[in-house]
Amino acid sequence: MAERHNMYAIRYWACEFICLVNIILQLYLMNKFFDGEFLSYGLRVMNFSEQAQEDRVDPMVYVFPRVTKCIFHKYGASGSIQKHDSLCILPLNIVNEKTYIFIWFWFMILATMLTFLILYRIIIIACPRIRPRILNAKHRSIPIEVCRSLCRKVDLGDWWILLMLGTNMDPIIYREVISELAKKIETTNSH
Incomplete structure (x- = not known):
């Protein structure tokens, strides 16, 4: 698990x-x-x-020029194509x-x-020693001693899940869940 x-x-x-x-x-x-x-x-x-x-x-004009030379081909009065050089604005x-x-x-x-x-x-x-402090900093209602005892017993992934649960749960319910989990882990380890 x-x-x-x-x-x-x-x-x-x-x-x-x-x-x-x-x-x-x-x-x-x-x-x-x-x-x-x-x-x-x-x-x-x-x-x-x-x-x-x-x-x-x-520098904006250097990267994105605003004006350039354009060549237009138009039909003249006699029907021949004439070239017109002009400046074009590039909006x-x-x-x-x-x-x-x-x-x-x-x-x-x-x-x-x-x-x-x-x-x-x-x-x-x-640095596993800062994990309890992070858990306590994000959830002030949980005592630091409970955070320390819990973090000593759980892996990194479990700690991460607990941290993420705290961001998505009601703080009062989360405090109760963490306290019960810490007690359960302590009793399991003592047996």
């Missing part, structure tokens, strides 16, 4: 790790698509406003630069938060 809970916890944390890998892969692919300009895109946009007016080169690039700056910030926020989450999970796995 405990082995199944350990596998559940491992799968849960593996999904969180896969989310981090996904964000890093998305950043890499986006950077490849924009010829190496995407990773520094948001930083350059933020630094743009701090530069002197005459030294400014808008979609104006929208794209705003969209991709949002995407850049969103990816950076997600990558940072997921990195901290993975580090937190590694600490939970590597």
Whole structure:
């Protein structure tokens, strides 16, 4: 039974790790698509406003040009095709630069938060002594002694299930369940 809970916890944390890998892969692919300009895109946009007016080169215009040269072929008065060179405004690039700056910030926020989450999970796995404190911090109504005695007797997966149960149960009922479980484990181990 405990082995199944350990596998559940491992799968849960593996999904969180896969989310981090996904964000890093998305950043890499986006950077490849924009010829190496995407990773520094948001930083350059933020630094743009701090530069002197005459030294400014808008990074958004560099990545998403707003104006380009267009060649139009029109029929002339005699029926022959004439070429006209002109400048064309690309309104979609104006929208794209705003969209991709949002995407850049969103990816950076997600990558940072997921990195901290993975580090937190590694600490939970590597340091079993902090598990009772985490259980107590999330559920203040359970005494720390009960949390310590419970965490000494259960595996990592079981601890994870108990922690998740606490986030989805009424606190009063959860406190009673944990207290009864701790008593039951103590009496089982004493026999």
